[in-house]
Amino acid sequence: MGRRGLRRPTGRTLFLAVLLVVLAVYTQMAFDMEWRTVAGRIGAGFFPRIIGILALAITAYALVVSLLPGAVDGEDELGGEEEAGAADLGRHPLPMLVVIGLAALVVIVFIPLGMIVASALFLAAVLFLLNRGRPVMNVVLSLAVPVAVYLLFQTLLNAGLPGGILPRF
Secondary structure (H helix, E strand, C coil), X not given: CXXXXXXXXXXXHHHHHHHHHHXXXXXXXXXXXXXXXXXXXXXXXXXXXXXXXXXXXXXXXXXXXXXXXXXXXHHHHHHHHHHHCCCCCCCCHHHHHHHHHHHHHHHHHHHHHCHHHXXXXXXXXXXXXXXXXXXXXXXXXXXXXXXXXHHHHHHHCCCCCCCCCCCCC
């Protein structure tokens, strides 16, 4: 244990410190960008500022925690998760490839179909692939999430999402 009750820095601590510096540079770049356009819409710097500030706070917290006595290093943390049934990320390549293909398809049809329709179809396909036991919840989420996101970005933030085949509301 180091002075003032702190642990000796580990590889994780070094990684978090470097990440904190990178995020500080990212956040500074975000604050150099305009956060509003001339038309009153959110600008290029709006979300990078939010992401930068949150990322800095989370990384700084993780860095402090990694220096506290009793902090656990990487492999020790995984022991409890494996016993609780953590998924092996290498065992499901087909669903992963299907989701990647669906995401690529969304990129292609996003503007012609519009944000609501493209997102609803994507969410429905992914949810019915990965959450087969709850069809009602899948349909509700597939419709509610895109409408909520559209209302947030189009109505409240005036972001200008593509309407596609649906009329503007």
